[in-house]
Amino acid sequence: MNKRQIQKQFTRDKILDSAKQIFIEKGIINSATLQIAEKAGIAHGTLFLHFPNKDALVIGLLDIELLKFSDEIKQLIIETDEIDKLLNQYLNLIKKEEGFFSSLAREMPSYKSELRRKILFRESLIREHFHQVIEKGIRKGIYASVDIPSVLTFLFGTINYYLSLKSSFVHSGSVIEKFHDQTIEIFMKILKK
Amino acid sequence: MNKRQIQKQFTRDKILDSAKQIFIEKGIINSATLQIAEKAGIAHGTLFLHFPNKDALVIGLLDIELLKFSDEIKQLIIETDEIDKLLNQYLNLIKKEEGFFSSLAREMPSYKSELRRKILFRESLIREHFHQVIEKGIRKGIYASVDIPSVLTFLFGTINYYLSLKSSFVHSGSVIEKFHDQTIEIFMKILKK
Amino acid sequence: MNKRQIQKQFTRDKILDSAKQIFIEKGIINSATLQIAEKAGIAHGTLFLHFPNKDALVIGLLDIELLKFSDEIKQLIIETDEIDKLLNQYLNLIKKEEGFFSSLAREMPSYKSELRRKILFRESLIREHFHQVIEKGIRKGIYASVDIPSVLTFLFGTINYYLSLKSSFVHSGSVIEKFHDQTIEIFMKILKK
Amino acid sequence: MNKRQIQKQFTRDKILDSAKQIFIEKGIINSATLQIAEKAGIAHGTLFLHFPNKDALVIGLLDIELLKFSDEIKQLIIETDEIDKLLNQYLNLIKKEEGFFSSLAREMPSYKSELRRKILFRESLIREHFHQVIEKGIRKGIYASVDIPSVLTFLFGTINYYLSLKSSFVHSGSVIEKFHDQTIEIFMKILKK
DNA sequence: GATGAATGAGTGTTCATTCAT
DNA sequence: TATGAATGAACACTCATTCAT
Numbered sequence: 001m002n003k004r005q006i007q008k009q010f011t012r013d014k015i016l017d018s019a020k021q022i023f024i025e026k027g028i029i030n031s032a033t034l035q036i037a038e039k040a041g042i043a044h045g046t047l048f049l050h051f052p053n054k055d056a057l058v059i060g061l062l063d064i065e066l067l068k069f070s071d072e073i074k075q076l077i078i079e080t081d082e083i084d085k086l087l088n089q090y091l092n093l094i095k096k097e098e099g100f101f102s103s104l105a106r107e108m109p110s111y112k113s114e115l116r117r118k119i120l121f122r123e124s125l126i127r128e129h130f131h132q133v134i135e136k137g138i139r140k141g142i143y144a145s146v147d148i149p150s151v152l153t154f155l156f157g158t159i160n161y162y163l164s165l166k167s168s169f170v171h172s173g174s175v176i177e178k179f180h181d182q183t184i185e186i187f188m189k190i191l192k193k
Numbered sequence: 194m195n196k197r198q199i200q201k202q203f204t205r206d207k208i209l210d211s212a213k214q215i216f217i218e219k220g221i222i223n224s225a226t227l228q229i230a231e232k233a234g235i236a237h238g239t240l241f242l243h244f245p246n247k248d249a250l251v252i253g254l255l256d257i258e259l260l261k262f263s264d265e266i267k268q269l270i271i272e273t274d275e276i277d278k279l280l281n282q283y284l285n286l287i288k289k290e291e292g293f294f295s296s297l298a299r300e301m302p303s304y305k306s307e308l309r310r311k312i313l314f315r316e317s318l319i320r321e322h323f324h325q326v327i328e329k330g331i332r333k334g335i336y337a338s339v340d341i342p343s344v345l346t347f348l349f350g351t352i353n354y355y356l357s358l359k360s361s362f363v364h365s366g367s368v369i370e371k372f373h374d375q376t377i378e379i380f381m382k383i384l385k386k
Numbered sequence: 387m388n389k390r391q392i393q394k395q396f397t398r399d400k401i402l403d404s405a406k407q408i409f410i411e412k413g414i415i416n417s418a419t420l421q422i423a424e425k426a427g428i429a430h431g432t433l434f435l436h437f438p439n440k441d442a443l444v445i446g447l448l449d450i451e452l453l454k455f456s457d458e459i460k461q462l463i464i465e466t467d468e469i470d471k472l473l474n475q476y477l478n479l480i481k482k483e484e485g486f487f488s489s490l491a492r493e494m495p496s497y498k499s500e501l502r503r504k505i506l507f508r509e510s511l512i513r514e515h516f517h518q519v520i521e522k523g524i525r526k527g528i529y530a531s532v533d534i535p536s537v538l539t540f541l542f543g544t545i546n547y548y549l550s551l552k553s554s555f556v557h558s559g560s561v562i563e564k565f566h567d568q569t570i571e572i573f574m575k576i577l578k579k
Numbered sequence: 580m581n582k583r584q585i586q587k588q589f590t591r592d593k594i595l596d597s598a599k600q601i602f603i604e605k606g607i608i609n610s611a612t613l614q615i616a617e618k619a620g621i622a623h624g625t626l627f628l629h630f631p632n633k634d635a636l637v638i639g640l641l642d643i644e645l646l647k648f649s650d651e652i653k654q655l656i657i658e659t660d661e662i663d664k665l666l667n668q669y670l671n672l673i674k675k676e677e678g679f680f681s682s683l684a685r686e687m688p689s690y691k692s693e694l695r696r697k698i699l700f701r702e703s704l705i706r707e708h709f710h711q712v713i714e715k716g717i718r719k720g721i722y723a724s725v726d727i728p729s730v731l732t733f734l735f736g737t738i739n740y741y742l743s744l745k746s747s748f749v750h751s752g753s754v755i756e757k758f759h760d761q762t763i764e765i766f767m768k769i770l771k772k
Numbered sequence: 773g774a775t776g777a778a779t780g781a782g783t784g785t786t787c788a789t790t791c792a793t
Numbered sequence: 794t795a796t797g798a799a800t801g802a803a804c805a806c807t808c809a810t811t812c813a814t
Contacts, residue, residue: 004793008798029222033784043800048785050798109299109357110220120361146382150375154351161350164357165301168313182343189339189383201773225808236775238811247809390814394777415608419805429779434806436777495685495743496608506747532768536761540737547736550743551687554699568729575725575769587794611787622796624790633788 012050014040016061024099028058028107058111059118065100066122069093077129083143083191086133087155087184090126094159095176098166102175105163127152134191143191155187205243207233209254217292221251221300251304252311258293259315262286270322276336276384279326280348280377283319287352288369291359295368298356320345327384336384348380398436400426402447410485414444414493444497445504451486452508455479463515469529469577472519473541473570476512480545481562484552488561491549513538520577529577541573591629593619598640603678607637607686637690638697644679645701648672656708662722662770665712666734666763669705673738674755677745681754684742706731713770722770734766 018039022031033054037044051057076089094101108119130152137143159176162183166175211232215224226247230237244250269282287294301312323345330336352369355376359368387395404425408417419440423430437443462475480487494505516538523529545562548569552561597618601610612633616623630636655668673680687698709731716722738755741762745754 002793004796004798007793011798032782034782044784045786045801046799049800052785054784110222113360116358116361120358146379147375150372150379153354153372154347154376154379157352157354158347158350161346161353164353165309165313168309179343179346182340183347186339186343186347186383190379197773204774226810227808230776237809238776239774241810242773242775388814390775390777393814397777418803420803430805431780431807432778435779438806440805496606499746502744502747506744532765533761536758536765539740539758540733540762540765543738543740544733544736547732547739551695551699554695565729565732568726569733572725572729572733572769576765583794590795612789613787616797623788624797625795627789628795 008050011040011042011046014042015047015050015057016064019057019061020065020100023058023061024103027103029110033057055112055115058115062104062115062119062122065097066119069097070122070125073126073129077133081133081136083130083133083137084184084188086130087187088180091159091176091180091183094163095174095180098163098174098176102163102166105160106166123156127156130155137191142193144193146191151190154190155183158183201243204233204235204239207235208240208243208250209257212250212254213258213293216251216254217296220296221304226250248304248308252308255297255308255312255315258290259312259318262290263315263318266319266322270326274326274329276323276326276330277377277381279323280380281373283323284352284369284373284376287356288367288373291356291367291369295356295359298353299359316349320349323348330384335386337386339384344383347383348376351376394436397426397428397432400428401433401436401443402450405443405447406451406486409444409447410489413489415496419443441498441501444501448490448501448505448508451483452505455483456508456511459512459515463519467519467522469516469519469523470570470574472516473573474566477545477562477566477569480549481560481566484549484560484562488549488552491546492552509542513542516541523577528579530579532577537576540576541569544569587629590619590621590625593621594626594629594636595640595643598636599644599679602637602640603682606682607690612636634694638694641683641694641698641701644676645698645704648676649701649704652705652708656712660712660715662709662712662716663763663767665709666766667759669709670738670755670759670762673742674753674759677742677753677755681742681745684739685745702735706735709734716770721772723772725770730769733769734762737762 015036018036019031022036022039025031033047034044036057037047040047047057051060072093073090076086076093080086080089104119108116111119131148134143134146134148134151138145138148162169162175162179169175170178208229211229212224215229215232218224226240227237229250230240233240240250244253265286266283269279269286273279273282297312301309304312324341327336327339327341327344331338331341355362355368355372362368363371401422404422405417408422408425411417419433420430422443423433426433433443437446458479459476462472462479466472466475490505494502497505517534520529520532520534520537524531524534548555548561548565555561556564594615597615598610601615601618604610612626613623615636616626619626626636630639651672652669655665655672659665659668683698687695690698710727713722713725713727713730717724717727741748741754741758748754749757
């Protein structure tokens with residue numbers, strides 16, 4: 001990469017960084033592209049040079065974050081096939097970026113369908129990992145033979161609920177941490193033979 | 194109530210009615226006060242005579258709806274002390290106003306905190322009813338001695354998740370209906386001894 | 387009309403007045419709604435209270451101007467059935483609002499088709515008047531039996547050409563006046579038996 | 580020309596080619612310099628190396644096109660001194676590049692005065708050719724002794740009118756072709772003794 | 773109490789032009 | 794000579810709220 005390309009990437013990263021911070025703070029819908037540009041220290045128009053429109057910026061940011069996340073999950077899968085350990089690690093991962101995922105959960109229902117589809121697709125990849133682990137457990141006779149999709153919707157629905165209402169559940173600190181143990185406990189109960 | 198007060202109440206009700214319809218249709222954030230006033234057949238300014246600002250209108254509407262809802266739940270409680278029948282009735286009640294509750298679930302996370310607190314307070318009343326029934330069941334030895342708040346958060350979180358992403362789960366028709374049976378089934382499993 | 391309605395009409399008129407002046411000066415495409423509002427001494431948003439969008443403002447202005455014009459033409463028709471006198475009066479009418487018609491002719495080709503159709507419809511009404519007078523003349527044996535539509539396109543095309551390139555034909559003053567006599571002369575020659 | 584100059588000319592030509600195509604397609608005002616550069620396969624900034632600004636590019640393009648056109652007309656003059664044949668050929672020439680001339684006629688009135696003057700100057704060269712032929716015809720006693728400039732304004736104005744409102748006169752195909760015969764017919768009538 | 777005209781800050785997006793590389 | 798990232802003013806349009814009538 002020559003100097004120009006480095007500079008361009010740097011600007012792009014600055015935009016994504018600012019966007020992430022502002023999205024966490026105010027939610028995507030209430031964040032103005034002007035404010036993001038100002039925080040990134042660039043001209044308003046420059047933002048649209050890197051992303052053709054606001055939606056593309058959101059999608060760009062999500063792609064990076066969710067891909068990163070998905071990769072880390074994949075790593076976890078390889079390391080363990082016990083669902084409680086996997087769930088434990090999964091919650092820890094979310095906790096690390098809780099601000100971002102909280103704003104995501106909060107606003108996802110308001111997003112335009114393309115954006116929402118993109119997010120749900122990423123989530124479905126993660127669900128898939130969980131699905132496989134549970135399926136294996138059922139085959140091994142460790143878990144009860146539940147309807148896996150229903151059970152996972154229950155789990156992800158609850159986590160989503162915590163995240164989306166984070167500010168109502170905790171004044172500061174992590175919601176995920178607060179409900180960490182009980183979430184695992186209840187989920188294991190559902191799987192118990 | 195004298196004639197003037199009756200007239201005032203009538204106008205207020207018209208506003209609330211229109212607001213409800215429009216909120217369901219377009220979501221609270223995308224509903225303009227002008228449109229609500231037009232649908233109510235009153236002047237734009239009149240709306241602000243009855244509600245100091247848009248938020249107050251939303252709160253006013255919720256107060257009525259959730260109170261009504263809460264009353265119906267109370268009635269159910271009296272009629273039964275079996276949690277599966279109660280949950281069944283509860284889901285049926287939501288289904289009746291699914292449009293409203295879906296738009297509520299979808300947008301609640303974006304509301305200002307006072308508004309959200311109000312909604313969650315109303316929800317907590319309903320939770321309380323469930324809490325009592327489960328507690329009684331545990332005392333009677335019918336249900337396992339679970340941590341009731343956690344278990345209820347799991348339940349309400351999941352229902353909320355269905356409602357908020359309704360349009361991703363079903364193209365038309367009711368999400369609640371679609372997930373009705375499995376929701377009860379899983380929830381009962383959690384309570385099983 | 388009560389005071390409010392008078393005030394509203396007054397504001398609307400101020401907007402139309404400012405728009406007309408600015409359109410003449412800079413052309414419709416290069417006129418900003420903000421500038422029109424400023425010239426009218428009202429808030430930018432107020433403009434959109436009276437006209438839902440810029441196009442509607444243009445159409446509103448045209449409707450008034452062309453209707454006024456069409457009415458005056460109709461009056462002329464009644465007064466005379468000699469085409470040279472009619473054409474003479476017609477050119478004088480255009481001359482009175484030459485600034486406006488010049489900017490119209492200049493930019494019409496760039497307008498969105500709905501707007502253009504509207505303008506051409508108004509023009510067609512005027513053509514119709516001319517058509518009738520010429521037809522009568524042919525029947526009476528005063529004029530040669532020409533193809534009236536072609537001949538009128540020739541006439542209106544030329545007038546349009548003068549108007550649209552006004553600033554190239556005259557530095558100040560009226561183009562219509564400058565070409566008044568020769569336009570009539572040539573047109574009469576076309577009609578001559 | 581050394582190698583560098585050849586390369587420069589080559590780039591310049593590529594820009595002019597792209598500009599012409601895009602101008603025809605979208606009109607000058609709606610054509611972005613970025614798009615022209617992309618079509619030419621050069622960097623955006625390079626365009627401004629060859630032409631100091633967008634106007635200069637337009638003028639440069641016109642110079643070439645109108646000069647080419649003027650040369651072809653000159654050739655026609657040599658071949659014939661009958662005005663109807665000349666006009667016939669002239670209309671055929673326009674028809675060949677009708678897209679370009681239509682977009683020119685449509686937008687010329689919106690151009691800055693320098694640009695417009697340039698175009699009109701080129702047109703005046705063509706007018707000059709017509710002038711000479713008509714003059715000769717009058718001297719020979721073939722045509723009536725009309726005021727040649729007026730008569731030519733009538734002609735060119737009408738052709739311009741067809742071109743500028745092309746899309747209102749024909750849905751597809753050529754306007755010039757459509758009005759070809761009647762234009763010649765009427766014009767000849769004006770010249771008839 | 774009711775009206776509705778007016779406000780004005782705010783939004784996402786475009787594009788000719790500049791200049792460091 | 795050529796590049797292309799960056800600029801920033803400009804644009805049409807929205808909407809909760811105010812206040813004279």
